[in-house]
Amino acid sequence: MVNIASKLSEIVGRVSVSEIRELLKLVEKPGIISLAGGLPDPRLFPREEIAAMVRKVVEEFGEKSLQYAPTRGVGVLLDELKAFMERMGVRVRGDDGLIVTSGSQQALYLVSAALLNPGDYVVVERPTYLAAIGVFRLFGARFIPVDMDKNGMVVEKLEEKLRRAKAEGLPVKMVYTIPTAHNPAGTTMPDDRRKYLLELAEQYDLIVVEDDPYGLIVFENKPFTKLKTLDRSGRVVYLGSFSKILAPGFRLGWAVGLEEIVSAMEKLKQYVDLHSSTLTQYVAAECLKQRIIERSIEVMRMVYREKRDAMLEALEEYMPEGVEWTKPIGGFFVFAWLPEKIDTRKMLRKAVERGVAYVPGYAFYVDGGGHNTMRLNYSFPTVEEIREGVKRLAEVVREEL
Ligand SMILES: Cc1ncc(COP(=O)(O)O)c(C=O)c1O
Numbered sequence: 001m002v003n004i005a006s007k008l009s010e011i012v013g014r015v016s017v018s019e020i021r022e023l024l025k026l027v028e029k030p031g032i033i034s035l036a037g038g039l040p041d042p043r044l045f046p047r048e049e050i051a052a053m054v055r056k057v058v059e060e061f062g063e064k065s066l067q068y069a070p071t072r073g074v075g076v077l078l079d080e081l082k083a084f085m086e087r088m089g090v091r092v093r094g095d096d097g098l099i100v101t102s103g104s105q106q107a108l109y110l111v112s113a114a115l116l117n118p119g120d121y122v123v124v125e126r127p128t129y130l131a132a133i134g135v136f137r138l139f140g141a142r143f144i145p146v147d148m149d150k151n152g153m154v155v156e157k158l159e160e161k162l163r164r165a166k167a168e169g170l171p172v173k174m175v176y177t178i179p180t181a182h183n184p185a186g187t188t189m190p191d192d193r194r195k196y197l198l199e200l201a202e203q204y205d206l207i208v209v210e211d212d213p214y215g216l217i218v219f220e221n222k223p224f225t226k227l228k229t230l231d232r233s234g235r236v237v238y239l240g241s242f243s244k245i246l247a248p249g250f251r252l253g254w255a256v257g258l259e260e261i262v263s264a265m266e267k268l269k270q271y272v273d274l275h276s277s278t279l280t281q282y283v284a285a286e287c288l289k290q291r292i293i294e295r296s297i298e299v300m301r302m303v304y305r306e307k308r309d310a311m312l313e314a315l316e317e318y319m320p321e322g323v324e325w326t327k328p329i330g331g332f333f334v335f336a337w338l339p340e341k342i343d344t345r346k347m348l349r350k351a352v353e354r355g356v357a358y359v360p361g362y363a364f365y366v367d368g369g370g371h372n373t374m375r376l377n378y379s380f381p382t383v384e385e386i387r388e389g390v391k392r393l394a395e396v397v398r399e400e401l
Pocket residue numbers: 038102103104105106129178183211213240241242243248252253
């Protein structure tokens with residue numbers, strides 16, 4: 001027998017198989033309401049339109065839609081994306097480059113590969129997106145976690161941490177943020193914070209990665225501006241995704257930022273997958289051109305708002321005193337804080353026995369915090385499941401108190 005453990009690369013050891021993933025396997029049993037996932041509501045996929053577009057694309061573009069394509073992405077999609085970003089308020093600068101990626105997850109991987117050396121520090125929100133933490137770890141990064149409140153990253157705390165890091169001579173390379181409809185926190189940063197964050201990035205010469213997969217799934221009329229649009233010096237790399245606005249199965253996202261960075265990403269992508277799926281790129285381009293995405297976003301906003309409302313109402317009605325939660329204006333998640341004495345990791349098994357699941361929040365903290373927090377998803381379950389799920393969860397929480 002080969003001793004495989006001795007053969008595996010050091011990189012494999014930098015990330016671990018999530019304990020949560022293991023626990024959540026239990027959730028697939030019938031009768032369990034899962035508030036743990038993060039999937040879009042499949043009823044919102046514009047299936048008929050997509051089916052028609054696949055046929056149209058193959059007939060119209062013929063072999064081109066089935067052939068190898070440039071690493072940057074197919075021309076029609078790059079053109080449609082530029083126009084789409086303009087309509088959506090994402091400013092593309094004259095010195096910017098654009099690249100299509102296999103989901104925004106790959107964009108995260110490529111931007112990290114392009115910028116990070118082992119030992120570099122990345123500023124992250126506390127909590128932050130789990131799979132971003134994993135990518136940064138793969139590249140040997142270290143973290144500067146910054147607390148969040150109901151308006152997202154507390155930028156005063158960021159300033160304090162950057163000042164200290166500078167005094168200690170730490171190599172801080174970038175800030176990773178999800179300013180709009182945060183996963184997992186459910187928060188959206190107001191513009192004054194966004195401007196302050198960019199001023200600090202300027203002062204400390206940092207790259208800012210703006211991860212924005214939920215930026216269009218916003219259902220309240222609160223004005224805010226993309227960091228990319230506020231950026232004056234070209235230090236923001238913006239990551240977009242088709243996963244929530246069309247369908248995750250397309251595996252398409254994109255990155256726009258200074259050409260030098262994007263061209264480094266392109267160089268690396270060649271060795272990862274040559275290019276993203278040609279067929280889905282053509283279909284996505286056609287969906288943008290015919291405004292299928294913009295039309296379905298309208299429906300998505302209505303449906304997700306109703307589900308968000310159902311979750312907030314149920315939390316209000318059933319949760320005991322001492323439990324707090326965010327009130328998202330968009331996205332898929334509510335984040336909740338339970339009284340300090342509750343460990344949500346331990347409580348999960350009991351919750352699953354009672355027929356409800358959530359994600360314990362500690363997984364989203366790079367520094368071992370968040371033991372009493374949890375992420376609740378409202379995009380996938382039905383309104384009835386949300387109400388019943390929160391009710392069951394509240395009973396478990398009461399017993400823990
Ligand atoms: C904050 C955030 N970034 C990136 C992704 C990756 O999305 P995708 O690769 O499907 O575009 C997700 C997916 O849930 C996410 O929540």
